[in-house]
Amino acid sequence: MWDCVRKFGLQFCDLSTMLANISPMLRVLTLNIDSRHKKSIPIISYIFTIITAACYFYVYFVSMIWFVFWRCRETGDRIAAMIVLSLGISSEMSTCKLLNMFLHKETIKKIVDEYLKHDATIIKGSRFSNNLLKNLKTVKKRAMIFWLVIIVNGVIYVAKPIIQPGRHIMEDIFILLGLEPMFESPNYEISFAMATMGVFYTCYVPANVTSFFIIIIGYTEATMLALSEELLHLWEDAKQFYENNLPNIDVDTDFTLNGHIDYLLNKDQIMNNFIKQRLQNIIMIHTTTLTVTRQIEFAFRDALAVEFSLLTASLIAELLGGLENTYIDVPYALMQVAMDCFVGQRMMDACDVFEKAVYDCKWENFNSANMKTVLMVLKNSQKTLVISAGGVTILSFSCLMNVIKSIYSAYTALRSTMA
Numbered sequence: 503m504w505d506c507v508r509k510f511g512l513q514f515c516d517l518s519t520m521l522a523n524i525s526p527m528l529r530v531l532t533l534n535i536d537s538r539h540k541k542s543i544p545i546i547s548y549i550f551t552i553i554t555a556a557c558y559f560y561v562y563f564v565s566m567i568w569f570v571f572w573r574c575r576e577t578g579d580r581i582a583a584m585i586v587l588s589l590g591i592s593s594e595m596s597t598c599k600l601l602n603m604f605l606h607k608e609t610i611k612k613i614v615d616e617y618l619k620h621d622a623t624i625i626k627g628s629r630f631s632n633n634l635l636k637n638l639k640t641v642k643k644r645a646m647i648f649w650l651v652i653i654v655n656g657v658i659y660v661a662k663p664i665i666q667p668g669r670h671i672m673e674d675i676f677i678l679l680g681l682e683p684m685f686e687s688p689n690y691e692i693s694f695a696m697a698t699m700g701v702f703y704t705c706y707v708p709a710n711v712t713s714f715f716i717i718i719i720g721y722t723e724a725t726m727l728a729l730s731e732e733l734l735h736l737w738e739d740a741k742q743f744y745e746n747n748l749p750n751i752d753v754d755t756d757f758t759l760n761g762h763i764d765y766l767l768n769k770d771q772i773m774n775n776f777i778k779q780r781l782q783n784i785i786m787i788h789t790t791t792l793t794v795t796r797q798i799e800f801a802f803r804d805a806l807a808v809e810f811s812l813l814t815a816s817l818i819a820e821l822l823g824g825l826e827n828t829y830i831d832v833p834y835a836l837m838q839v840a841m842d843c844f845v846g847q848r849m850m851d852a853c854d855v856f857e858k859a860v861y862d863c864k865w866e867n868f869n870s871a872n873m874k875t876v877l878m879v880l881k882n883s884q885k886t887l888v889i890s891a892g893g894v895t896i897l898s899f900s901c902l903m904n905v906i907k908s909i910y911s912a913y914t915a916l917r918s919t920m921a
Contacts (some may be wrong), residue, residue, distance in 0.1 A: 512646075515639040517621045520717050521614060524645075527710045533603055535610050535714065538618075554706075557699035558593065565678040566590030573677060582675040585827050588819035589673065592835040593700070595809050596707035602805035603711055609801045613794055617721055620790050629735070633728040641720030645713040648841050652712075655834050656705030660698055662830070672697050708838055715802065719845045719889065722795045726852035726887075729784055730859035736780055737864040740773040747772070774869045781875045788856075788882065795849075795887045806842060807892025813839045814909055821913040839905065846889040846897025857883040 508514070510523050525536040532543050532551050566586055574583035603610065624631050663670035669685045671694050678696070681689045816835050820828040860883050865876040888896045895901050 510646075512639055512642055515635055515642045517617060517638065517717075517721055520638070520642055520645075521618070524710060524714050524717060527706075528603075528714065531600060531707065531710070533600070533607065535603070535607070535614055537611055537615055554699045554703040557696040558597075558703040561678060561697050561700040562590050562593040562704065565676075568679045569677060579675075581823055581827070584819045584823035585673060586676050588816045588823055588828055588831060589676070591812050591819060592816035592831060593704040595812050595835070595838060596704045598805055598808045598812065599711040600707050602802065606801040609797060613718065613797050613801070616790070616794050617718070620787070620794075621721075630728050630732055633731045634724050637724030637727050638720065641717060641724060644720065644841075644845075645716040648716060648837065649709045649713050651837050652705050652709040652834065655830065655837075656701050659830050660701055663694075672701065705834070712838060712841060716841065716845055718798060719795075719849055722791055722798075722887065723845075723849045723852040725787065725791050726849075726856045729787060730852075730856045732780070732784060733856075733859040733863040736777060737867055739780070740776045743776045744769055744772050770869065774872055777868055777872050778875070781872060781879070785875070785879060788879065792882070792885075792887065799889050803890050803893055806889070806897070807894065809842070810839060810891045810895065810905065814905060814912075817909045818912045818916065821909070822916060840902055842889075843897045843899060843902035846901075847899050850886055850888060850896075850898060853883070853886045857886075 509519055514520075521536055525534070525539060528535055529539070529543055530547050530550065532547050534543060566589065570583045570587045570590070574580070574586075624634065659672055663672055663674075669690055671684070671690075677684055678693050681693050683689060684693055813835050817832065820832055820835070825832065857880070860876060860880045863876065865873055868876065890896050891901075895904075
């Protein structure tokens with residue numbers, strides 16, 4: 503038991519272990535993204551998911567629509583309407599993420615299988631493997647921080663009414679459809695239980711789905727950075743290889759990289775054959791990374807577009823409802839989109855590092871054949887990998903700033919209507 507818990511720590515940051523960490527959490531939501539798990543999903547997971555989803559749907563969709571568009575129109579309480587509307591809109595991001603995972607389940611499985619297959623070919627203990635693990639440690643730390651922020655946010659939201667004296671629910675102003683009076687038994691107990699299940703659903707789903715997204719995109723980032731180090735050391739590795747094998751080379755015989763004697767090789771030939779082999783390996787890894795990342799972008803682009811739209815609307819509603827009333831809700835929505843943009847930016851930065859490493863690999867010392875190969879790799883490296891929201895907006899820091907700017911502009915335009 504303790505060994506399983508330990509594997510959630512940062513000392514276990516290889517891709518296989520990280521996917522083994524997140525996969526059981528997604529199986530709770532009846533979602534299997536790892537084909538290594540052959541067992542069927544337990545029936546209790548289906549029951550649990552249906553109950554929590556039903557509670558969420560009743561509280562944060564049906565009751566939200568009734569409260570905002572009927573009840574608040576009768577009372578004229580615009581502030582209450584904005585607070586509850588922001589809750590309903592931001593919580594929709596969880597449903598959007600989960601539905602997208604189900605729609606693209608087979609594609610996501612293929613992505614996971616492809617990366618696991620590629621990861622299994624990496625020589626453990628090599629410089630490439632060590633650099634990959636070092637970068638993946640940062641990726642796992644990123645996923646853990648995000649998961650904790652979202653889950654702790656939900657725990658605080660549920661704990662707040664419990665520690666307050668008297669009977670309270672998460673939002674005392676929010677009346678659920680058909681459960682009036684709200685603070686009398688058994689309506690209070692039913693309302694609180696359903697709201698708690700709804701909060702669990704709205705926090706657990708994005709915490710785990712986005713953590714998976716962070717891990718799979720982070721593996722692309724880590725691979726590109728590790729490849730960059732290989733390119734920067736390419737010429738020095740070739741010289742070291744020649745020096746290490748010099749005592750074994752007989753000038754009267756022929757020598758090849760695989761140890762078979764075929765034909766005479768001089769120093770340049772030996773080094774360039776080594777470089778050719780390394781470049782072929784780098785091209786293979788880079789090509790796999792390009793292909794899989796485009797599949798990831800295709801699988802998540804529509805969900806990200808919807809997520810950004812929901813975020814914008816929910817944050818505007820939260821600002822209109824007053825930060826003194828929605829200060830717990832803001833981190834939930836903002837953290838999700840901020841992390842998506844951060845992950846997209848880090849991947850773009852890794853691609854830039856790789857492009858510079860291609861040019862800095864001392865290609866001027868290579869023979870003409872290897873120079874042509876480097877030129878091909880350079881051209882491919884200039885096609886920066888990106889994750890987009892609906893194929894329109896590229897996830898980056900500038901995208902995040904534009905979203906925040908748009909939210910504030912809309913808020914300043916609408917706040918006069920709340921007076």
